[in-house]
Amino acid sequence: MTDGMKPGQPGEGGWQSGHDPADAAEPEGHGSPHRVIGTPPPAEARTMLAAQDTAPEHVRELPADPDDPVRAKKVERLVAAIFTLAFLAGCGFIASYVLFTGHTLVGVQHSNMALGGSLALVLLLLGIGTVIWVRHLMPAVELTEERHPLRSTEEERAEFKETFEEGAEASQFVKRPLLRRTLMLASLPLAAAPLVLLRDLGPLPHNDLDYTVWRKGLRLWVYGANRPISPAEFDTPGSVISIIPAGYQDDDDALAKAAVIIIKFRPGQLHFTKENHPVNDKVVENWTVDNIVAYSKICTHVGCPAALYEQTTHHILCPCHQSTFDATRGAKVIFGPAPRPLPQLPITVDAQGYLVAKGDFDQPVGPSFFERGSFPQ
Amino acid sequence: MSWITARRRHPAAGYAILVLGLLLIGTVYAAITEGSAGASAPPVANAKQIAYGRKLFVATCATCHGEYAQGQADTAPSLIGVGAAAVDFQVSTGRMPAAELGAENPRKTPRLNERQTHAVAAYIQSLGGGPPIPSAAEVSTTGANVGLGQRLFVAECAQCHNFVGAGGALTYGKYAPALTQATPTQIYEAMLTGPEAMPVFNNATITPAEKRDIIAYVTRVRSEANPGGFSLGRIGPVTEGLVAFLGLLLFCVLAAMWITAKQRKAHD
Structure with missing residues (x-):
């Protein structure tokens, strides 16, 4: 603003003639002496250099051509x-x-x-x-360019304030609360829309995490082969095999919780309890068949498949974070970040001699969650 | 030599040496990681072979396993009832006779040849029975279902042996070996007998047909093409990502060096 003249001053005459052709759509002869927010300032205000009478003599800072x-x-x-x-x-x-x-x-x-x-x-x-x-090809010359303060001058700031306030007033936004409030009302549903979208990311889990599809009499199937297995077939001590609930081979949601491993031990290797519920350090004898124990395959830490079984040490390892469970002692945690033993699945044999579940796990399988244990098993 | 002398101070000489060095390392590494595989035939047990096996056993194995294969506490297990398959697996992979007592017996060049191995296996089989050495037909992968083999391998084997059989670590220094050199017979025997810490998968739990499917997967996955030309240990996308990251980083460093290198003036 080197000319010191306020843009859009009454009687200036430059207002109508100075605006861009893009603004030609605006009704001519508007008559308002003030600028509208968002329109360019008059041409005089923008040509800051025009007021300078004499341009400084040109000094070449960069060579025009390479040396060679x-x-x-x-x-x-x-x-x-x-x-x-x-x-x-x-x-x-x-x-x-x-x-x-x-x-x-x-x-x-x-x-x-x-x-x-x-x-x-x-x-x-x-x-x-x-x-x-x-x-x-380009010259390697160091050039220096002076920095200027970034802050606008007091006049420019005052002028901006004035323009802003004038605009706010002229837009009627301040004066007409009905318009203002209905506009805000109109934008409310858009602001609330993400809540609905988030809600639709999936169904609420309800009590799905507390139960699996295992139920009384459901056969244990060998994973992949999808066939039942009997204690007579699974009779070599040191054996381990991955098990799925019969008929759920294509139901990934069910398998994610219901996957089980069964392990065969020699007589005398397991530390039994006669109780009918899990006891620390012990395998529930009533839930085993011929020294075959069934444990959840889902690690209680973060839910990796804990199926790395060493038949010499009877340790079940989770390959993700090295949680180690002692299979002879009710899958007690002996190393690693897992907070609980792997839940033991109660098993028995049916009339045909195949392994079946006696019921669901007595506790939720897999990692901890906030509402864990809030539903009766 | 004068060619090198004239150019050794060239601005590109450093880059050239670097690239040549990397090429050399890559070539040597590729050359030494080539593998090979053997084969074995089923034995026909007879009294003469068992007697020969007994002789070999006393000379080679009895120091640890005892004169009558009864084993030794804390050192060597009893071999009565382990079967010919277990002996053939341990001896044909060179794990037995063991060079030293350790957490894991590594695979090495077998000490006994195939005839001797089968003789010792026949002797152990005669002591207490056990799973016999599978025949060539039992380990043939002709017509095997590689897809089912993969499902079973991923569920039962991959947690220790890695999903392409690259092997992995266990506890206390033990490890699950890579399956890159194991023959179909050895893979079959390992599943059947559960050597060392490995669990047993008897023929009722995983049927012989399913064992052949698994063997088909393990042997088939070895010949899968490696995008980029190197297997990188086949331990998954992490290695490939790391190599790509480091390679690109090196490239970026070299590019930055080139872009910002001091310009050579005409009078230099």
Whole structure:
């Protein structure tokens, strides 16, 4: 504001003539002496240099040409060649997009390779060419540019305040509370929409985490093979096998909680309790068949499949965080971050001699959660 | 040599040495990680073979396992009832005779040849029975269901042996070995007998057909193509990501060095 004149001052005459052609849609002859917020200031206000009568004499800070014109010519050709290659690679990108249309896995692989390779080549060649240009053709001269205070002058700040307040007033936003409040009301549902969207991320878990699909009489199936197994078949001490509830082989939600491993021990290896509920350090004898114990496969730490069984030490390890459970002592935690033993699944045999569950686990399987234990088992 | 002398101070010489060094390391590593595999045939037990096996056992194994294979507390288990399959697995993989007492007996070049191994196996089999050495037909992967093999391998084996059989660590210095060199017979025997800390998967729990599926998966996955040309230990996307990260980092460092390198003036 070197002219010291307020924009849009009454009688200035520059207001109507000075605005951009883009504003031509506004009704002419508006008659208002004030500027409207969001429109450009008059031309006079924007041409700060116009008021200067004499421009300072031009001093060349950078050399116009490189020192060595012969070498410069060589570099020019090199960079031009690189840019030409980049052009060809770019054409190659378009060509690969058109040519590789395979919908097979291999086709997609080839397409990705060609598209990514050519695009990378374009960008790389452009970069290399630019760097060579900068390093060998542009002058390496250090220039100094003075910094100025970032704060606006007092006049500019006062003027901004005035403009803002005028605009606020002229927009009627302050004067007409009905408009203001209905506008805010209209935007409320948009603000609340994320809550609904978050709610729709999934159904509420209810008590799903507390129960599994295991129930009385449900057969134990060998994972993968999907067939029942009897104690007579699973008779070699040191055996372990992954088990799923019969018929749930395709229900991933059920398997995520109900996966079980069964382990066969030699007589006398297990430390039994006669109780009908878990006891620290002990295996519930009534829940085993012929020294076969069934434990949840879901680690009580963060739910990894804890199925790494060492038959020499009888340790069950979780491969994620090395939680170690003693299988002969009710899967007691002997090392690692797991907070609880692996829950033991009560098992027995049915009339055909196959292993079946006696019921669900007596406690929620897997990691801890806030409401754990709030539902009766 | 004059060619090198003339160029050793060239600005690109450092980069060239670096690239050559990396190439050399890569080539040598690729050369020494090549593997091989053998084969074995089922034995036909007879009195003469058992007598020969007994002789070999006394000379080679009895120091630890006792003269009558009864074992020794805290040192070597009893071998009565372990079966010929267990002997064939341990001896044909070179794990037995053990070089020293340790947490895990590593795979090494077998001390006994195939005939001798089968003789010792026949002797142990004669003591208390146990699973016999599988025949070639029992370990054949012709017509095997590789998909089911993968499902079973991932559920039962991968937690220790890694999902492509690269092996992994256990407790107290024990480890699950890589399956890259195991023959189909050895894989079958390992499942059947559960060597060392490995659990047993008898033929009723995992049927012979399913064992063949698993063998088919383990042997098939070895020949899967490695994107990028190197297997990187096959321990998953972490290694590949790390290599890509370090490679790109090196590239970025070199690029930054080149972009900001001091310009050579004409009079240099």
